[in-house]
Amino acid sequence: MESEWIRVSKSKPCPVCKKTDWCLVSVSGNAAICPRAEAGSVAYIEGSGWLHRFGDDDAPKPRLRVAPKPLPEHNQVLHEIHAKLRRQATPDLVKCLSSDLGLSVKSLNLLEIGYSTTKDAYSFPMSRHRNRFLGIRYRTRDGSKFAQKGSKQGLFIPSSFPRTRACVICEGPTDTAAMLDLGFNAIGRASCNSGDRLVKELTDGIPCAIVADNDGPGQYGAEKLRYKLGRSCVIIQPNQAKDARDWVADGATRGQVMEKIKEARDARSN
Numbered sequence: 001m002e003s004e005w006i007r008v009s010k011s012k013p014c015p016v017c018k019k020t021d022w023c024l025v026s027v028s029g030n031a032a033i034c035p036r037a038e039a040g041s042v043a044y045i046e047g048s049g050w051l052h053r054f055g056d057d058d059a060p061k062p063r064l065r066v067a068p069k070p071l072p073e074h075n076q077v078l079h080e081i082h083a084k085l086r087r088q089a090t091p092d093l094v095k096c097l098s099s100d101l102g103l104s105v106k107s108l109n110l111l112e113i114g115y116s117t118t119k120d121a122y123s124f125p126m127s128r129h130r131n132r133f134l135g136i137r138y139r140t141r142d143g144s145k146f147a148q149k150g151s152k153q154g155l156f157i158p159s160s161f162p163r164t165r166a167c168v169i170c171e172g173p174t175d176t177a178a179m180l181d182l183g184f185n186a187i188g189r190a191s192c193n194s195g196d197r198l199v200k201e202l203t204d205g206i207p208c209a210i211v212a213d214n215d216g217p218g219q220y221g222a223e224k225l226r227y228k229l230g231r232s233c234v235i236i237q238p239n240q241a242k243d244a245r246d247w248v249a250d251g252a253t254r255g256q257v258m259e260k261i262k263e264a265r266d267a268r269s270n
Contacts, residue, residue, distance in 0.1 A: 005033070016040070016052050023049065030054045035224065036193070044227065071197060072134050072152035079133040081148065085114025085123045097122055100141075102249050107180035110158035111173050121146075124173040126154030126190060129202045137173065137190065155198050156188035166207045168257075169199060169225070171218065175244035179211065182254040192221030196228045208233040209261045211244045218243075234264035 005024045008014045014023035016034040024033040034041075035049030043051040091105075093115050098105045114123035114136075121138040128134055135151025147153075156173040158180060165185040170176045176188035187202065189195040192213060199208075212222035212235050222235045236257070238247030 015054070016050075036220070038220070038223075071128065071201070072132075072154070074132040075134060075150065075152070078136055078148060078150060082112070082114060082123070082125050082133065082136055085116055085136070086112060088117055089113055089115040089122070093122075101174055101177075101245065103174060103177045103245070104181050107158075107177040110160060110180055111156055111177055112159060123148075124156055126151065127157055128154050128198045139173075153190040153194045155190070155195055155202065157202070158186070161185065161187065163202070163206060166209070167203050169203075169208055169210045170244050171211075171213055171221075172243075175211065178245040178248040179257075181248060182252070182257060184254070184257070189221075189225075192218045193224070196225050199225060200228055203229065206232070209264065210235045211247075211257075212237050213243045214238060214241065231268070234261060234268055236260040236264050 004027055006012075006027060008020055008023045008025060010020045012025065013020045014032060014034055014036075015025065015029075016032050017023065017036040019036065022035050026032070031054065032052045033045055033049045034052060037052075038044075038050050041050035041052050045051050094105050094108055094113055097103070097113070098108060112125050114125075115121070116123055116138065119138060119140075121140045124137045124139070125133060126135040126137055134154030136148035137151070137156075138146050138148065156176045158176070162185060168179045168184040168186040170179055170186060170188040171192050172188050172190075176186045179186035187199070189199065208229055210222045210225055210233065212218045214237055219235075219237075226233045226235055237260075238244055238252070239250070241247035241250050241252075
């Protein structure tokens, strides 16, 4: 029955978001499941996305969906590259980025910052629960970002991450470092639309708060993640700042962030 749905491709993009990955289209062409676009949908299909219908058709039932891909596993080759990058991240280089971004050296080191002398770029490892290494994200001095060849999108997890404490979920390593600077137990996703299952695996059973970027994609990605994590998760937004790091740079304190989380939890319980 799964054959009643087909994956989108370059030759057959999603009729809703026009992208060429993730989404599903019914064989009849009269329905689609899109994880990106809620507007115009008729239902949300857990683990898949928003169901869109384009007419009175006999589209397959959404419960008959394609099974999710297996989560990525440990990449030893990239782990060894990361070890070399860590050695190349001299104290002076880390202090330089710390000064440029307004982040502490301590938090950058908790995220195991590295440096590539050949790429002239800082690096941050991406991993999943139980120290499974998945990839490397680079950041150049002008803020451009790219990944090491062979990388899979993972999470930015500090070297000391107690799974017994409530967690703040950010987007990107520098936003994560900003929340670490305020004393939060924080992790980061590679993007606003990635890592949902990795976050659930890592934070299962502990309350979470997502700090959503102040834009449409960031808010949509946060809502999608909250749906997957359930009622133990809330979303907060960084006032007028565009993201968590800018929020802290604008003077946000731990107390102010905690108050936002409390307000979100109170609103959800009412």
